Amino acid sequence: MDWQDLPNAPLPGTCLCRLEEIADGGARMLDLGEGNEAFRLIILRSGEQVHAYLNRCAHFGVPLAQRPEHLIFTPHESLRCNVHYARYHWQSGHCITGECAGEHLISLPLTIQDGNILVAGT
Ligand code: FES
Numbered sequence: 001m002d003w004q005d006l007p008n009a010p011l012p013g014t015c016l017c018r019l020e021e022i023a024d025g026g027a028r029m030l031d032l033g034e035g036n037e038a039f040r041l042i043i044l045r046s047g048e049q050v051h052a053y054l055n056r057c058a059h060f061g062v063p064l065a066q067r068p069e070h071l072i073f074t075p076h077e078s079l080r081c082n083v084h085y086a087r088y089h090w091q092s093g094h095c096i097t098g099e100c101a102g103e104h105l106i107s108l109p110l111t112i113q114d115g116n117i118l119v120a121g122t
Pocket of ligand 1: 058062
């Protein structure tokens with residue numbers, strides 16, 4: 001799946017949020033658009049590094065979590081799906097354990113400029 005083809009996919013240069021809005025070792029869910037057409041993201045921060053993944057499990061294609069308070073993660077290490085608990089590597093998005101081991105989350109390229117987290121050009 002190519003994330004650029006999804007409804008409400010952000011264009012390169014789109015500011016997603018400020019780095020300071022995500023705690024070090026924290027995660028932020030972000031929905032661009034509404035309802036079924038929403039482009040759903042999870043942004044993870046580890047120090048000055050950030051990673052963004054589609055909020056879409058590689059197993060059944062459902063959200064890893066529907067609400068921020070349901071997101072299961074171990075800071076700087078991994079995050080898990082709420083449904084069957086597949087575990088994904090924080091930095092790479094690869095599934096470490098679970099039904100979809102060996103597959104991976106879909107990542108978006110990011111860059112940080114002046115403290116803003118932007119979608120990078122591909
Ligand atoms: S749907 Fe995510 S682990 Fe099964």
